[in-house]
Amino acid sequence: MKLRTRWIIILIVAVWAVISVLPYGKNMKLGLDLQGGMHVVLGVDTDKAVEGRLEGFTVKIRKELAAESVNFGYVQMDNKGRINIALNNTDDADKVKKIISDRYDTLEAVASSGNNILSYRFNNAAVKQIKEYAVEQSLEVVRNRIDQFGVTEPVIQRQGQNQVVVQLPGITDPERAISLIGRTAQLKFHIVNETVNPEDAVSGNIPFDSILLYQKVTDKNTGKVLSSVPFVVKREAVLTGDYLVDASVSFTQNNLPAVQFTLDSAGSKLFEEVTGQNVNRRMAIVLDDNVYSAPVIKSKIAGGSAIIDGIGTLEEAKEIAIVLRAGSLPAPVSIEENRTVGPSLGQDSINSGLKAALAGIAAVIIFMGVYYRKSGLIANAALLFNFLLIFAVMSQFQATLTLPGIAGMILTLAMSVDANVLIYERIREELRIGRTSLNAVEYGYEKALSTILDSNITTIIAAVVLFQFGTGPIKGFAVTLSIGILASLFTALFFTRTVFATVLGGNETKSVSI
Structure with a gap:
């Protein structure tokens, strides 16, 4: 050259x-x-993601079998990761098997405990795919939350099989950031089981179709938790936050902080049906297993818009609005590593x-x-x-x-x-x-x-x-x-x-x- x-x-x-x-x-x-900033490693509980997906399938199968006029006793998920279908008439077995095979190709039949019981579980490929999706979706949800939190140039990436690394440079409020990142934000609506005394439930007397949740009573000025009120609600949620499209900070008539949310068209229709079928009953609005409010349904609610009240402080309302807009995590996450470096x-x-x-x-x-x-x-x-x-x-x-x-x-x-x-x-x-x-x-x-x-x-x-x-x-x-x-x-x-x-x-x- x-x-x-x-x-x-x-x-x-x-x-x-x-x-x-x-x-x-x-x-x-x-x-x-x-x-300076934060370095956080989140561990995604992928087994819970599989459990959550199986729970969703249980609800869908129950509705579809009822629509097909199948005579069944119950459709329930057990603690072994199986969906059990109890038939009142064994002649319906072939019909149920065909419905499952045609519409749920990720389920496989397993040995059941009785002649009138059909049991199904996810096949290995489906379990692997659900766990993989749970980590990838967690990555995107955390990224959306951080973007709304206002951190510039964050580093959010996957690590290993079920971990997400989050680096937040220049962060000044690490506790709030951890609260925002780690919150699952699973919004659910449960009908309150008013046939059960909450005090009896606290002592362990809970029907198999119900669960015990608590509502935290907080100080309006400091946000400090003063006490917890028990609620017995139906185990199966009548509606979830999967239909949510928007959430924003609002205020009640008493000028207390609240979060107003809006559902999509499918969610609005379902919300209208649920409220119409449960007039004069209480419906608990639950976020991450915490009951925020349990208002009485006075009439059918159309429009797909409602509010979450019972929130302690305005800051908490802002965080709830952020996590609801960004979407819920598909599975709970845990903080496996947390390092903070001062500027x-x-x-x-x-x-x-x-x-x-x-x-x-x-x-x-x-x-x-x-x-x-x-x-x-x-x-x-x-x-x-x-x-x-x-x-x-x-x-x-x-x-x-x-x-x-x-x-x-x-x-x-x-x-x-x-x-x-x-x-x-x-x-x-x-x-x-x-x-x-x-x-x-x-x-x-x-x-x-x-x-x-x-x-x-x-x-x-x-x-x-x-x-x-x-x-x-x-x-x-x-x-x-x-x-x-x-x-x-x-x-x-x-x-x-x-x-x-x-x-x-x-x-x-x-x-x-x-």
Whole structure:
């Protein structure tokens, strides 16, 4: 390649690098360890997702069998993950089997406990798909909630089989963020079973078709929970929040905070049917197994709009509105890891990292200048060019700079210098055996090439493995290390060689200071 072409390439790369990094750090994001924030690992209970889907199938099958005039005693889900259908007339067995096989291809028959009982469960492929979907949907729901929470540049990604990693830079209210992220937000409507005394239910006397839930009574000013009121409600929800399309903060007639929600057309129709069938009965509005209110249905409610009252504070109402708009999590999540870094600690990390990097660069520059003379100055120019390229690539691809990433840069400094040392020592060997400066430089680069490529490629392989299997800071280290190695190959093998060719100018008799 002609010398002029080489310099054109170097100039283009240099201009691109300067444009990419100016103004400083415009696109490069700082990690949590540098600007402060939260790192949360959520564990998704995928078994509950399977259980929830099976519960939905149980309700649908019961309605469809009733519509097909099947004479059955009950359709219930047991604690072994099965749907049991008890038939009053065994002649209906073939009809039920056909309905299940035609409409529910994810269910498979299992051995039942009686001649008049048919049992079904999800097949293995369906269970795997439901669990996979639960994690992916949790990822999207959390992302929607964070977007409405107002955090800039969050990192939300899947980790392993059933974990979601959430990184919130610059967060100032970690407790509220955790409450928002981890809330399941499953909205359900249950008819209150008023034939049972709640006090009897508290002592354990609960019918098989009912469950015991509580309503928290809170202080209107502080939001502190004062007491809990027991409610016995029908186990099966008559309506769920799956039909919800919007939710917003509202206020009751007493000027207390509430959440107004709107259902879609199908939900509105179902809500109208449910309220019409249960006039003068109480319907509990339940969010995450907590009864917020249980008003008496005075008449059929059309329009698909209602409110959730009984909310303690305005902040809680805002959070409920956010999670309802973003959608409910398909399964409960647990906080498996929670780390918070303060902004002051992050600034200390930046200062320490910069000091370490500058000290390392200064030491290397002095050593190379003293030991390799003028050739050392070329290596130092390549070193600075190398750092410019690292920042340019990271800014261009909006990579996240972490404290381990700074460590990766410093390690790259060593790799870059190592390549120049290999080349220079080869050049010295060629000069000792009597070659001219021009030939010594050419042979030095050629003989050092294989060694440099071997050492850098093996390091890149290690960095790829770290990126693939590492998390958080480990990935940051792997990214900067990989970018740095590629930049060092360009500067050591292309940039410095071009400078040497320019300095020597094709003159066989000209000496090289090395």
